[in-house]
Amino acid sequence: MIDTTAPATFPKKAAGYHLATELVHIDSDAVKDNYNASSVPIYQTATFKQGSADGSGGEYDYSRSGNPTRTAVEVHMAKIMKAERAFVVSTGMTALDVILRLVKTGQEIIAGDDIYGGTNRLLTYVSQYNGVKIHNVDTTDPKRVEEKLDPIKTRLVLLESPTNPLIKIADIRTIAARVHEL
Numbered sequence: 001m002i003d004t005t006a007p008a009t010f011p012k013k014a015a016g017y018h019l020a021t022e023l024v025h026i027d028s029d030a031v032k033d034n035y036n037a038s039s040v041p042i043y044q045t046a047t048f049k050q051g052s053a054d055g056s057g058g059e060y061d062y063s064r065s066g067n068p069t070r071t072a073v074e075v076h077m078a079k080i081m082k083a084e085r086a087f088v089v090s091t092g093m094t095a096l097d098v099i100l101r102l103v104k105t106g107q108e109i110i111a112g113d114d115i116y117g118g119t120n121r122l123l124t125y126v127s128q129y130n131g132v133k134i135h136n137v138d139t140t141d142p143k144r145v146e147e148k149l150d151p152i153k154t155r156l157v158l159l160e161s162p163t164n165p166l167i168k169i170a171d172i173r174t175i176a177a178r179v180h181e182l
Contacts, residue, residue: 022080026072040072093118099156105131107155110148112139112170114163123158139163139170142178151182 017025026040048060060066070088077086089095096119103109103126111123113136127134132155137144139159148154157179161170 019080026076040069043067043069093122096122096158100126103130103132103155106153108133108135108148108150108153109156109158110135110137110145110154111158112160112163112168113137114166114168115158115160116164119158119160138168139175140168142171142174145175146178149179149182154179154182 043063046063048058048062050061051058059071060068063070073088074086077088078084087098089098100109100122109123109126109132111119111134115123115136123134126132133153135148137148139145139161145157149157157175159170159172159175161172162168163170
């Protein structure tokens with residue numbers, strides 16, 4: 001059982017075990033389990049009991065705003081990735097939407113010219129309503145990406161490999177190296 005009386009604890013660094021050990025070891029400080037289960041229980045509930053009607057009933061009230069299972073996954077992901085925090089969402093498009101919120105008006109995104117239709121629609125929306133410039137380039141040629149890189153304006157390089165629908169392959173290692181040289 002996850003302790004719902006206190007906010008989640010996000011460890012700042014892993015304990016230093018081999019990755020395989022970190023993957024299977026749940027941090028006992030982050031997850032309180034009164035029954036000592038060998039794995040974190042899956043909470044399949046939409047709502048949680050509240051002690052009062054004023055909204056002060058605990059960390060969880062409705063699964064869309066928080067769920068002990070999701071919290072356990074977020075804490076564990078942060079630990080194994082040695083991050084301060086991790087966010088778990090239910091779809092790839094939701095993850096992309098979260099990432100795109102980091103791009104501000106006047107900044108630019110470089111994306112492929114052959115990308116998933118939903119990604120294309122989301123980028124079009126961000127461009128039209130948030131004032132973000134989108135450059136669609138052939139990501140199979142790192143030089144096409146490099147031509148659009150701007151050390152001030154480029155905020156995100158979005159690579160899809162293999163692409164959808166044409167199954168083109170981007171040289172992620174080369175493109176990432178050039179982006180990090182900025």
